[in-house]
Amino acid sequence: MIRLFVQQPLGPGSRIEPTAEQAHYLRSVMRLSPGDGLLLFNGRDGEWRADIDGMSKKSCVLLVQEQTRPQVAPPDLELVVALVKRSRLETIVEKAAELGCRRVRLAVTRRTNADHTNVARLQAIAVEAAEQTGRLDAPQVVAPERLDRLFEGWDRTRRLMFCDEAGDAPPALEALQGASGPWAVLIGPEGGFDSAERDRLRSEAFTTPVNLGPRILRADTAAIAALALWQAAAGDWREAPGGS
């Protein structure tokens, strides 16, 4: 069943006009017709079944029927990722959505060459991945910020896990034992953090260094591995199936 993320409030009898891109997708890509059903979610009101009520060349109206799932909040996990090359960054954002991140923050580090990226495109990738992965919200993608600025404003109740290649960090599962509350995973640039960044990461009280094994991992592999380990050890992969 097709799932669409919408901005509007969802309730029984709501009439929703999807965006022009969504209308095009429903009509020309998926070839739906009036009467066909789909699922809608907006990050606040749960998931709802809707029917296509009207469809023209330029627009489309969806009539919301009944709720299929109540809203649940995913675990409070964020990803902070350095601006790596575009295709890899897009993969990482897609995977962050599949792995239940609430927010993806983009960081400019000292070994990052770029200081900007197409945030709107990354946000669209996050929404599309959220639609396909079955979650009830979509991760927010935040515009790039310098890593030191990001640390200045850091909410110190949120722990930040980072992969410390050079140090003697404990294995990730050991470091995550008993983890609870809000967390974030930090993934550095392909060239790694520089020594000043590394010193700061080691000295801040909100950081947790972890070790991800003896092999060198690319940024996308490290991101997926770290997020999966967190969900398995501290997030919603711990629950028995049936819960969501």
Place this chain on the structure above:
Amino acid sequence: MIRLFVQQPLGPGSRIEPTAEQAHYLRSVMRLSPGDGLLLFNGRDGEWRADIDGMSKKSCVLLVQEQTRPQVAPPDLELVVALVKRSRLETIVEKAAELGCRRVRLAVTRRTNADHTNVARLQAIAVEAAEQTGRLDAPQVVAPERLDRLFEGWDRTRRLMFCDEAGDAPPALEALQGASGPWAVLIGPEGGFDSAERDRLRSEAFTTPVNLGPRILRADTAAIAALALWQAAAGDWREAPGGS
């Protein structure tokens, strides 16, 4: 430092002639000259420093100096993956190498459309990823085989972990508690296993169903997540840094 996987035995004073592709890479891509150093490994003799001894337009000779690391065997982990679409399969093979798989077996399932793929290309991707990830061997990529045939010949001392989306499988980390010995991870096609395959997976004594959380994961995400969880719970990500 450049690392090359070679077939020849490695020892002090060995003279190695790399393949034409490797010679081209050293000369024209990396622009090395006689006297420059690199690292060699072959999956048997550890890692060795070598110098470029001679270089011509067509060939190249490497003179092996001293061992930099002794051979260690990675944990006995394999990946069995259904033939998914090419770009995703290439990503999965690359990640299997980064995540320490010894072997990647390709499977044709009932919902797999293809029954062949470019195995030589996948093997080259595995070798290149092994060179970059710093491991001392390269995963072997095995030609596609029908899943039922693969099960007929299965070594029953090797446990097979599979993601059971429909069932009530335990969370992955719970299922992997106390895991030891040889294991494999099975990743199905994008459309999932059919009911006969699922029944067989559930009834075989060598299989371990696991749950990877409430969201639907793409094949590449599931592969990376499952391999990372296995390495963290039962493989070489458990060890303190410094070991390899």
